[in-house]
Structures are given as structure tokens and as C-alpha cells.
Amino acid sequence: MTNSTIEVTLTEERKQKPQDHELQFGKAFTDHMFIMDYSTEKGWHDPRVVPYQPLTLDPACMVFHYGQTVFEGLKAYRTEDNRILLFRPGKNFARLNQSNDRMCIPQFDEGLALEGLKKLIEVDKEWVPKSAGTSLYIRPFIIATEPFLGVNPSGRYKFIIIASPVGAYYKEGINPVKIAVEDEYVRAVKGGTGTAKTGGNYSSSLKAQEIAHKLGCSQVLWLDGVERKYVEEVGAMNVFFKINGEVVTPILNGSILPGITRASIIELLKHWEIPVSERRVEMEEVFKAHADGKLEEAFGTGTAAVISPIGEFVWGDRKIVLNEGKTGELSQKLYDTLTGIQNGIVEDPFDWVVEVEAHNTLV
Ligand SMILES: *Cc1c(COP(=O)(O)O)cnc(C)c1O
Numbered sequence: 001m002t003n004s005t006i007e008v009t010l011t012e013e014r015k016q017k018p019q020d021h022e023l024q025f026g027k028a029f030t031d032h033m034f035i036m037d038y039s040t041e042k043g044w045h046d047p048r049v050v051p052y053q054p055l056t057l058d059p060a061c062m063v064f065h066y067g068q069t070v071f072e073g074l075k076a077y078r079t080e081d082n083r084i085l086l087f088r089p090g091k092n093f094a095r096l097n098q099s100n101d102r103m104c105i106p107q108f109d110e111g112l113a114l115e116g117l118k119k120l121i122e123v124d125k126e127w128v129p130k131s132a133g134t135s136l137y138i139r140p141f142i143i144a145t146e147p148f149l150g151v152n153p154s155g156r157y158k159f160i161i162i163a164s165p166v167g168a169y170y171k172e173g174i175n176p177v178k179i180a181v182e183d184e185y186v187r188a189v190k191g192g193t194g195t196a197k198t199g200g201n202y203s204s205s206l207k208a209q210e211i212a213h214k215l216g217c218s219q220v221l222w223l224d225g226v227e228r229k230y231v232e233e234v235g236a237m238n239v240f241f242k243i244n245g246e247v248v249t250p251i252l253n254g255s256i257l258p259g260i261t262r263a264s265i266i267e268l269l270k271h272w273e274i275p276v277s278e279r280r281v282e283m284e285e286v287f288k289a290h291a292d293g294k295l296e297e298a299f300g301t302g303t304a305a306v307i308s309p310i311g312e313f314v315w316g317d318r319k320i321v322l323n324e325g326k327t328g329e330l331s332q333k334l335y336d337t338l339t340g341i342q343n344g345i346v347e348d349p350f351d352w353v354v355e356v357e358a359h360n361t362l363v
Contacts, residue, residue: 004047004112006034006119011051020131023167025304030124030136034116034161036108044108044159049119052162060147062154067200068144070099073303074260075135076121076163076356078128079344084121084356087303087342089114091260096140099196104153105142113140117161121356124163133168135342137304169305174327174335176311177300179234180217181283182208183316187232187255189225194232194255202236209235217314219300223283225255231281237300237308238262241286242330244294251278261301265334267350274330283315290320297328306342307335 011031018028029052036047063069072092077085093110100107117138121128128136140161144154185208188194193201205220212220219235231250233239238259240249247269252258269276289295298310311325322328340346341353 004109006112006116007046007048008119008123009048009050010123017127018165020129020134020167023129023134023165025166026137026139026164028164030120030127030163030165032120032123033163034120034159036116036159038106038108038157038159040155044106044112047112047116049116049123055158057145058147060149062144062146062148065149066144066151067198067203068103068105068154069142069199070096070103070105071139071141071197071199072096072099073197074138074140075166075303075342076128076138077135077343078130081344083344084125084128085342085344085353086117086121086356087354088260088264088352089117089354091263092140095197095258095260096142099198100142102193102196103198105144105157108142108159113159113161118356120161120163125356127163127165129165129167131168133170133339135166137164137166138162139164174307174309174332176309176322176325176327177218178216178312178314179219179221179310180212180215181223181313181315182212182220183223183228184208186225186228187222190254192225192255195252195257197257205236215314221283221313224253229282229284231283231286232256234300234308234310237302237305239300239310240265240298241281241289241295242297242328243286243289244296245275247274247276247330248281249276249278250281253280259302261303261306261338264338264350264352265301268334268337271349286313287315287318287320290322295320295322297331298322299328299331299334306338307331 032049033052034049038044074092093113097107142159145158146154146156208220221234222232224230300308309327309331312321341348
């Protein structure tokens, strides 16, 4: 397949890299990016790694007007012995194609995308930070680039992967957060786009997040869009509760984003023979379990933080504090195990990690 040879053009000027202790989330970007184009005539073509650079786009491009776009988020981790690992990257590209399906964006070759990602990381391998807790955050995304104001699927797209070295999410150990239960605004409804990672879901969540911040909360807990009764997600994370020895998480119901961290945690819990179930969870049930002394832990899960323990829920004028505001034992164990597997410190019985081969010839 000559069409899928990934051309590499190296930058002439390497940027100054931030020091590990200066790293913030998503502010600095590496020297290169992966890009490929789509047109109805040629399909996906010209996969290439090029110097990181601005895009020149026609202002009529469809992405600017109707938001036909999808994205992913994953990380590359540097091990103590200097290998570079990716965590279940095939799952991210499979999910990107699922998001594509929902947003009428053409399917791409997932194997080619993974190859492109590996090539990008090889070229920018010096950007994968070394200190504990740091990683290279990877952002694949697709935008509709046909200049046309009609509301229909674009005939042209760009698939791009950029990468950003990020600092430790928890600088002083993992810290429980305060969450506001949102019962006016909703994130998604069944039949909508909640199961796709598409930009509009995030711009429409900003308003509720702003209100939560005013209440001194770091995130919003989203309820279902129909009855405002069932728990869906926390911010842009999936959510778990440990109630009376059993771990429960809302079942994927057509409006919840199917997190890869979520799936991994369910697999880990089953492996440990800890009871876990996916089912509908009423917010009222969570408050009742707390009143009965049975709500042991609650935590959000996602690539950025891996595990984010919840210390407090605010729901209108009701408020509950969990586990004295401290990180629960299970939350901590899940965090240590998953981050351990990702960093190559803990054995990976599931074959989740994929090593990036750093070919010396490239750099
Ligand atoms: C990305 C995302 C998640 C977490 O998915 P991971 O694959 O675990 O990173 C959960 N909820 C929403 C809304 C998301 O966008």
C-alpha cells in the first residue's frame, strides 16, 4: 500500500522543552505533528509527520460552523528503563472511529493511525518527560475542512495528532474533590451525541462547570437528561461508587461516554474478584447509602487523572462528605495499580501496554 507510507519531514529548529517541574496541562506542544487528509475522490491519503505548525483554513470550513469534529485523548509514559509505553492505544482509535460514525465522518485505518502515532512519538521521543507522574498527552482529532455553509457531512477532513508533555496530575498525592450535582443543565441524552467524543459536548458543558466553580466545586455530576434522577458522569469522567462492599457504575445507556479507564477498572475489579456491577444508579440512592453509612467511596475515572476520588457532593441544599474527605482504600489501590501498569512498574497481566520502538535512525 504505497498510499499508506508515512512520510517524515523533520523540523529545522527544535523548540526549547519545558523542564519537568514547569509542565502544565496542554500548554506546550512537541516539535512535530501527524496529519492526513481526506477527500471524497481520494479517501484518506498522504499520512505524514511534519513540523508542528498552524493550519491555514478557509473561514467557510464546516468545522467552524456546525462543529463536525471528533477527538481522543491518551498518554505515552516513560519507564524507569527509558522505554516508552502507550496504554491501550488501539481502544482510542477504535473509539475515534465510533465517534466518526456518529458524526458522519469517514472511517480511517486504525492500524495506520497507530503507526502514525508511533512515528510521531519516535521523532519527538525527547519530549516524553521522565519525572514520576509526568507523561506525554496525545490528542488525535479530526475536523471537517470543506468550505461550504450547507448543513451536511463535509467532503473533506483533516486527521491530526498533536502531543503535549504534561506534569503530574497530583503533585501532592491524590486529593478528593468536591462535586456539584447538576439538576438544571444536562450533558447528553440517549439518541444525542453523548457517546461520541465530539467538541459540542464540551462547549455545552461549560455553563454548568462555571456554576459549579462558583459553588466552590471542581466539577459537575451530570444526571440523566430525561428524569434528572440517574447518575451519568462527573465532568468529563466516568463515575464509580463503592456501596456496602460492591462497586457500581452507571451502565452504558446511550448517553454516557464509554471510557477506556472505566472498562479497565471493571476488568481489574473482576480480576481481583471484587463485586462490580454496571447498572442504573439513582442519585437519591447514593445519598441514602450515605445516610445509612454504606457509601464507602466514590471516584471519577479518565485518562487525565486516572482516578479522581470524590470527597463531597453538593446537591441543592444537601451536602454529604465521604470517607471524611479522604481518599478511599480502593481508589488508592486502583490508582496505584493502573498508573503502575502504565509506567511499566506493575506487571500487566492484560497486555494493555504497547511499547513504542525508538528507532535511532529517525532522530
Ligand atoms: C474521554 C471521556 C471520558 C474518559 O474516557 P477515558 O477513555 O477513560 O479517558 C469520560 N467521559 C467523557 C465525557 C469523556 O469525554
